[in-house]
Amino acid sequence: MYSETNQNLTACIVCEDNRWKAWGKLLSNRFNKVFVISSDNSYQELILEPPCPKNLEELPNFINVAFVHEANESFLTNITTKFDYIFKWTSSGTPAIKEKELPIYRKNYQNSGDKNNSNLLGVKSNDIEEVVAYITKQSDKEPSMCFPTLELYQSLEANTIEKRKHYLSLLSSLLKHYEENNKGYYQSIYQLMGSLKPIVYIFDDYNRYIMEVDGSYTNKPDIEVYIANYYCKHNEKSDNIFTEILKGFCLMLNNLSLSFTIKAPILDISTDKESYELICSALPLTEIDRKRSQIAAFIVDLEWLPTPTKIFYKNKNEQGKQQWKKMGCYAIDILSQRYPEIPSFIFTGLQPSEEVQEALTHGASWGFQKEKTHHYSPTGSTEQHLTGQLNYINLEHQLVRAVNVRYGSYQTVPFPKQLRLDSNTVAKRQLLNKLGIKQLETENFQSQALRKLIAKLFPTADSVEPVKVLTSGKSQAQATFFVTPISQEDQLATRFIKIGSWFSIQKEYLAYQRVIQPRLNSYTANIIQKPILTEGDSGQMPWGALMYSLAGLPEDYNNLKSLHELFEQYMEKLGGDIFLLERLSNTLENVLLPFYQSGISKSVISKPLGYWLGDILPPLYTGVLIPLTLTPLEIIEQATDAIALISPTSQTDSNTVTWQLTSLTLTQLNSQLQSQREDCDKNSILEPLHDDISILEKPYKRILLFNWCLSGVEWEEGNPKEGSIILVHPQLGIRILLRGQTQDIRLRFGATWLRPNMFVKVLACLDTQNQEFRKIDKNIKENISIIDALPNKTSCSESEKLTYLLRVFEDENQLNKQSLRSPFQAFGDNSSLLYGQEIEGREGAIHGDLNLNNILYPANETVGWLIDFERVKEQGMIAFDLAKLEVEIWNHHLSPYIGALVTLSSSNRTTICYKLLYCALQALEFPGDEAEFFRTKVKEVFPIGSDSLLIPISNTLKVIKAIRCFGLEKCKLSKNELKLALAAYFFNSAKFQSQTKKFETFGSYSSIFAFIGSAWHLGLAIPHNYVAPSS
Known part of the structure; x- marks a missing residue:
């Protein structure tokens, strides 16, 4: 800060009116000498003590900086003084500058108030401090007053392409230079320019009288006089008044369109009595359903009137308007219930009234003031304004506020001792580790966020204790765990909690609302309240939390097993296939089949492979x-x-x-x-x-x-x-x-x-x-040494080295050359397979993440419960759900066990490994007994001492075969779509590590087998000589 005079700096003010006095007062404390040019031949130096000007014959040869009023820049033509810097200003705040001049984008005033008041200049002392820092090279950033002070509110007119481009160019300049000066202002600009333009629907009867031209809204021409009279009180200039009203309305829409995509549908309403049926027929609900994920907000005029006709107009009176005062409330009621994630806002000329209060109770988040209105005057109205001005900055602020009001956690931790993590239990250690918390008592974001989320989820609980943490899976959640709340010494129902980034939690909540809840009544975790949001103050990603009820499950959650845990427990047991098959088959029949039924009942459709599997593949x-x-x-x-x-x-x-x-x-x-x-x-x-x-x-x-x-x-x-x-x-x-x-x-x-x-x-x-492909490539190569050696030829590319593995697999099993198709080539960016060929498939609701940890079984129960709905899709490839379930069994159980079996052989490890894998792949294609086929084939190539060593593989093959039969027979899938889904997820899963604990030493086999498995199914589904049709 520069609170004292800079001993070596000089400044000059060029201004003929009395504003030089305000400039002088502002500059005198920062510069050693301040000079004034008030006319062609009038030069003065300001004396601080006592304050008075001293006339000069001429100015010094050099002055550091000049502050020049644009209207008086001609005064500089007759002097020889040189300036390092020239700052130009004008009353309007938009000076026209020449080369090397710097603008001062601040409005100032000449003829009001105290001429010595520097506030009239729009320039403050901190601005001059920035000038001093800039001209003395202490800062390389131009002063903030050299950037436009833009009107970000409704008075901004962006109703032509030229004005819009000019405004955006000024914002772009601010964006590159303004951050250090005003964080909030900078963030608003960043969000405006930041590449998101979600939809905002405006429901207003004025929409009938406006039109969109070249991206801007304007009045329709030649609006009939009776319509103007319909909306305005009777007087001779009602058409002019209505024109001005519409201009203001269009100005508001054009302002919003800078940051949002505006939809202003025409609302044709008959003159029947107002009703919910009438409002539903007027709202474009089908269109909104289709665009739902793109919509940021609904803005609803409270006082819709029916479409005017000359006949209806004759009967119009103030009492008639009163009869339509609830239409906006009805619309908000419908929209907030049908689309609860999209906030609705009131747009009204009414003052605080019964109608405004009713709209808020029906679900409106807040309201905006309509400046000019035709509306009736409610009795008992006051001058107090409930609402703010509608512009894109205020709307964005209210969107943030609406989310915080609906979902926000407590701002601080209300119950510091509620979360019980004082005992050194396994659950405590796992939970803290998953969330990256070293000490719960610390004031870091993670610790505070956890306690605030738990407090809002359990506002009446005296204590909440984690009892089980799910440590596996590939969900984006930071942690999923069970907790037991206690209130007044009574143990309440155990709940299932999921904590993750707010973005991922929103995704799961919306998917649950739109897909899971309407389709499944049982055997699924049920979200029992809205998600909770908590934010940090240092740029951390916001966290969110969901709370599930597993109604119907016993309270003994320690005996709750995932399908992954059941596989580890029963895979090696004689009869383990019966145990596993019973549970998996019952889950497929009783939970997933009803879930898929709507999609199964529809005809197959043809879409590009990218449509089916683009979000599954890397x-x-x-x-x-x-x-x-x-x-x-x-x-x-x-x-x-x-x-x-x-x-x-x-x-x-x-x-x-x-x-x-x-x-x-x-x-x-x-x-x-x-x-x-x-x-x-x-x-x-x-x-x-x-x-x-x-x-x-x-x-x-x-x-x-x-x-x-x-x-x-x-x-x-x-x-x-x-x-x-x-x-x-x-x-x-x-x-x-x-x-x-x-x-x-x-x-x-x-x-x-x-x-x-x-x-x-x-x-x-x-x-x-592709960096994601490289991750898969790297993981395979890091593990391949356990069974084979890659070629070291310098002429061999990275992709060719992995193709070499496929050729070795073919040679070892005496397959035709190129029977296997490299997934790197099939799914890579140079392949047109993803978008050049249409694949038939069945489309319907899918879970999207059927890994073995997302199906839970209570003790002595044979039907599993589904959890984790983050990747649920309303329109997905049914075959993918079953393919993922199979691949998860391969990666975490079957592949590691085959790897363990390989080590028992004294023969060539590469040969035995590839032959065992080939036998397993063949067995699943065999139409008869897959387990017997596998045992017979293995004995031909692998002299095994005991059949008991093959039990885990036989058990697992039976389970996988049951999944495939369910897909082909019950879900009516084709073999081709199932194999393409298997190829895609095998390939994507090759970058992950196996989660097996019992055979952890052999988990490296999973990525290798996943790569070969992908190539195997690609080879069966799409011949190697396939050529995509030309575009």
């Missing part, structure tokens, strides 16, 4: 998200030379056309990435890095992803400061994973009101080598 591309501060303005304005991967938003577009266009675009993209690879290799440039500030200057291809769904968001404060987002093509299902800077991702995609699958528009640079 992302098709990986790359780097270009931070908003580096994104060129033309990207934001959608006029760009970047390669555009655009997802059509209209559901009326032909899917076939969509797939063909995408296929063509991706083919072109792959060609461009090959060119990028060659350029980078030539210049020894590495793959793009998320923290490279010169990324756009390198030969990476710029990719614009427009209207892709935001499927995942992760970031972590600290080192490394890297986050990631996952985008999904809404029609094709293919995914792209982008690494990015933590702050950029947090500011753009970290708002708590943002929901999964909202559309985004981002700029990215893609990797030439």
Whole structure:
């Protein structure tokens, strides 16, 4: 801070009116000498004590800085004084600057108040401190007053393309320079420019009289006079008044459209008596259902009137308007019940009244003030305003507020001793470890978040104690565990808690509401209240929590076993197949078959493989998200030379056309990435890095992803400061994973009101080598040494080394050459298999994550309970659920045991390993007794001393065969769709480690067998000589 005069600095004020006095007062404490030019030939130096001007014949030859009023810049033409810096200002706050001049974007006033008052200038002492720091080189950032002070509210007119572009260009400039000066302002700008434009529906009867032209709303011309009279009190200028009302309404819509996609449907309402039936017929509910995941808010005019006709107008009176005063309340009641995750807001000219209160009780989150209105005046109204002005900044603030009111935890921990983690139990250690908490008593985010979430979930409990933690699975949750609450010394029902990122918790809650709850009444965990949200104050990812009831299960949760635990317990036992088959078959028949029934009853459909399995396979591309501060303005304005991967938003577009266009675009993209690879290799440039500030200057291809769904968001404060987002093509299902800077991702995609699958528009640079594929490649190669050695030829590429494994497998089992198809080639970005061929399949509701830990069995019960609904889909590939269940059994039980069996042989380990695997794969294709087939084939190649060693494999094969028969017979799946699903998940699972404990030493076999298993099923489903149809 610069509270004292800088001994060596001089300043000059150029202004002919009395505002130089306010400037002088502001500058005198920061500069050693301050000079004034008030006319062509009038030069003065300000004397501080006593305050008075001293006339001068001429000015010094050099002055550090000048503050020049634009209207008086001609005064400088007759002097020889040189200035290091010139700051120009004007009354309007928008000076026109020349080269090397710096603008002062602050409004100021000439003829009111005290001329010595520096507040009239719009410039404050801290602004001058920034000037001093800048001109003395203590800061390389221009003062904040050199950036426009933009009106972010409703008075901003963005009703033409030119105004919109000008406004966005000013915001883009602010974005690159303004962070240090105003964090809140900077965050608002970042969110505005941050590539999300969710839908906001405006339900207002004014919608009938406006139209959208070139992205902006304007009045319809030639509105009949009787309509103006209908909305205004009788007077000769009602048409002019109504025109002004509509102009203000359009101004509000255009302001909102800067940050949101506005939908203002025409609401045709008959003159029948107001009713719920009438409101439902007017609302576009079918369209809203289709766009549900994209909608941020509903804004509802409280006082809808029926569509005016000349006949109806003759009978219009104030009493008639009173009869329609509940239409908005009815609409809010319908919308808030049908779409509880989407907040509704009142838009009204009414003052606080019974109608406003009723709308709030029916589900409205808050309200906004309609400035001019035709509405009746309710009795007893006051001048107090309940609502705020409707503009995009206020709406975003209210969206945040609505989420906090509906889902927010307590701001501080109300019951510090409620959560009992004082005893050194296994459950305590596992829970703290899963959540990354070292000491519960510490004040870090994780510790506080856990206690605040538990307190809001159990507000009446005196104590809550974790009794069992589920430690396995691949869910995005930080922890899943059972707790026992106690209230007034009474033990209450045990609950199942899931804690994870707010984004993932929202995804599970919405999936449960839309898919699970309407379809299953029993054998599923039931969410018993809204999710709870808690946030940190240091940039951490917000956490959320869900609480489930397993009504019908016994309270002895220690005897509750997952299917994974049952496999470890019974897989090796004689008769274990009967035990496992009974439980799995009952679960398939009694839980999953009813769940799939709607999809099974429908006809098969043909979709590209990417549609079916794109979100199951590793992302098709990986790359780097270009931070908003580096994104060129033309990207934001959608006029760009970047390669555009655009997802059509209209559901009326032909899917076939969509797939063909995408296929063509991706083919072109792959060609461009090959060119990028060659350029980078030539210049020894590495793959793009998320923290490279010169990324756009390198030969990476710029990719614009427009209207892709935001499927995942992760970031972590600290080192490394890297986050990631996952985008999904809404029609094709293919995914792209982008690494990015933590702050950029947090500011753009970290708002708590943002929901999964909202559309985004981002700029990215893609990797030439898919990083997720490399993880699979790396995991396989790290484990392959246990059975084989990869070729070391320098001419052999990385992908060819793994293809070599497939050829060895074929040779060892005397298969035809290329019987197995490499999943790296089939599912890679250079393959058109994902989007070039349509595959028939059955579509319906699926669980999406049928791993063995998500099916729980109480003691002595034979039907399992489903948990974890984060990946539930309303329209998914039924075959995938069953394929994942099978692959999980392979990876965590069958593959490790086969690996253990291999070590018992004194023969060539590679030969025995591949032959045992081949026998198992063959046995599952055999139409008869798979266990007997396996035993017979194994004895031909592996002299085993005792059949008891084969019991675990026989038991497991029987279970897997039962799953396949259920899919083919009960679910009416084709072998081809089931094999493609198996190939996809086998491949994706090759990057994971086996969770087996009993055969942990042999878990490395799982990734190798998963890779070969994927190739095996690909070879059966899609011949190696398959050529995709040309686009």
